[in-house]
Amino acid sequence: MNAPRILLLPLTLLASAALLTGCTTATEPAAEPVTGGTLVYATGDAEPDCLDPHVGGNYPQALISTQYIESLVSKNADGEIIPWLATEWTPSDDGLTWDFTLRDDVTFTDGTPFDAEAVKTNIEHLKDPATASSTGYLAVGKIQTIEAVEPNLVRFGLSAPDSALLESLSQPWVGIQSPTALERDQAVNCESPVGTGPFVVTEWVKQQSIALERNDNYNSAPADAEHTASARLDAIEWRFIPDAATRFAALQSGDVDVIDNPQPNNIASAESDPAIAELDAPRPGASNRIELNSGKAPFDDERVREAFIRAVDVSPGIDTLFFGSAERSYSVLSSVELDGVALPNTFTVDPDAAKALLDDAGWDTTDADGYRTKDGVRLTLDFPVSTNQSIPAEQSLFEQIQSSAKDVGFEVKLNPTDLSSWYGALFTNEYNLVSAPYTKVGPDVLRTLYHSDSIIPAPSGYYANLAQLSDPTLDQLLTTASETSDVAERAALYKEAQSIIIEGFYVLPLYDQQNHYLYSTSVEGFRALPTVSAPTFYDAWLND
């Protein structure tokens, strides 16, 4: 159903233009925050299966759980770890024991006190196979023992030093929930999880909306919040509106106040609409990129990988298809990652050099259709595309890549599929090119994505190292970096690791993982939590 949507583009543009003529000037923002009102948030991401982010652990869960569940630590806008439910932390000299001091004045919204036992229960819940956690499970992977030393002091014993521990614990998928609530049946906890957050889940009408009400006893705002005490909004109505054009129409008509996942053309038309504001909050972790499968021919030959990267011109496509809402990336890490390295010079486009590289690699004959061949075999690349994860603009970009690769002699076979079949193609190694999103806080995501351990499939069949990059030097760098607590040394190691990945032509970075929010200018104080850029409405208020 995604493909025909692109036809709507001119229509939507037309409608936006028509609307602009009727626009009134925005009211001046109120000087003082106002208490009360219900904010309507419309999400285009998938509806979560479970509102407890420990179960599974994907971005739709992160989007909403930030409203009612809080983590031990957070991040500020500068990317530094700041206190949240934990006030301070000290690692032992060998990095194997971590003490976390907890706030002693916080209560879950069901009345259960927040303490060291609660933290212990939560980590155990994440590690319990019955929880079926994936993201949170990975985040606490190195935590071996959990000890409630004192009511407000919890001690983690690690299996190996983990320099990413704080970043891992800052993620919403490792949020702390009421132990009393966790004792309930999983289906019940999925419907009404209990945290310490500024809002409380009161009702979930499937495929429609989730009702959130203010927690009047809230006192645990993260250190970078604008105010303290309870939230200003009375309630949030969290609507599920899967269709992007409808979502934008609902924002324009005032039926909703904030939307996520807007289409690039909507972002562009919102720019000239004084009643709509935009928040660009790229997700951390990896950038959106195309991985070159080096685990099999033809990309097991570095010359062919380089030829592909020299052949395809990505930037003009990004400029035209994304209406200026996305910026070209030359890094495997998101632009919000402090240790990210951009190497634009590695990605210069040069079709002649590409042809020479292909000649050199033995792909020196051309068939009747203009594609390169070697020993009678055509230079073909399978590129399965998940239509659930790639928006129409991105799919069009892939088509442009296909066309510029053809000029040099590559046949790129784009194969749009549903999510299940897409993963099926990856599991069975039937791909040469693939674009897979990955969100995690911190540069340790490089270990998940490019350590050779990640070529071994998880029991579910998934493996994260889709470039199938297997390099002992890189493995060593990534392992050492994950065990190094010295900030500067760690950064240097990650920088070196990124050079190996980029200069070996394993990856073609495209842009940051797109995470834009459009909102009515009557909404004040709305921001994205810097950890994974999920929205937070704790400081927000409605000024009309």
Added chain:
Amino acid sequence: MTDPSNAVADRPVPHPARLRSLGWLARRVGGGVFVLWMVATIIFFALRLIPGDPVDAILGGPGSQASAEAVAQIRLDYGLDQPLIVQYVVAMSKLVVADFGTSYALKVDVASYVLAQLWSTLVLTIASLVVAWVLALGVTFMTSGRGRGARGVGSALELLAAAVPHFWLASLLIILLSNMLNWLPPISVPGPLGLVLPVLTLALPLAGFLGQLMRESLANAYEQPFVLSARARGEGEWGVRLRHVLRHAALPGISLSGWAFGSLLSGAVVVETIFARPGLGRTLLSAVTIRDIPVVTAVALLSALTFLVVTVATDIIDRLVDPRVANQ
């Protein structure tokens, strides 16, 4: 819905014909059960043939990096460690008692969840069918049996309406009625107001289709001797139209309504997604995407069952409107 046996008994038909009708009904029901079983079987094997693993759906969607322990636990809990044929027999025997199991993704009882969604889709579908009939009858009656100009305009409108795809019509209606005129909300809201745009989206193309069909049989009916004799008896123009021509012209429309109902169900996938309405269509779409086998099975069986019931019902209505059908 009229009880079929009563409906047949109401008619003064001779005994053998009545027996024939009961036999006809039994054959339809038996055939229906067979169709449902085939549907369930095909879904069961089709969902397991496509690449991937149902465990993905249970563990928070494909791509989850769950531990080996979690995967083993899930296989055991959901009986996925059993041979395929055992799983099939277990699944089918549960279907007999309407036990659809627990959703892989939502972790809720599938039967009650899907039934709750069915209501929303039925409201949408039935309202669309009614509106489509009203529109089709209105346009054909206004424009048929009159001058060539009126007929031309009517046909053109019907052709246009029948050709418009749902997703495009939906966007057009949103732009026109929500964004420009600000009459209706672009998203589904509780109450009848939120139903207007989704129903129009489904009803307009169907009305065009029904209209085209009825126009032909209307034109046909005007040529029939009974119209001439009715006129000869001194019946007025509207009397002729309502009492005689309509009955004749409605038949193909009624026969087609079973099919129309099925097409509305598939249209619901698009409409429910665009207007953010809960329902079977959206449930099916997301369940297929993440391979939530129990939910897909339940929705498909429920749709097949609804389709069968409606087909039988239209056959019965056909017989009531025109008893000659039963003797053919």
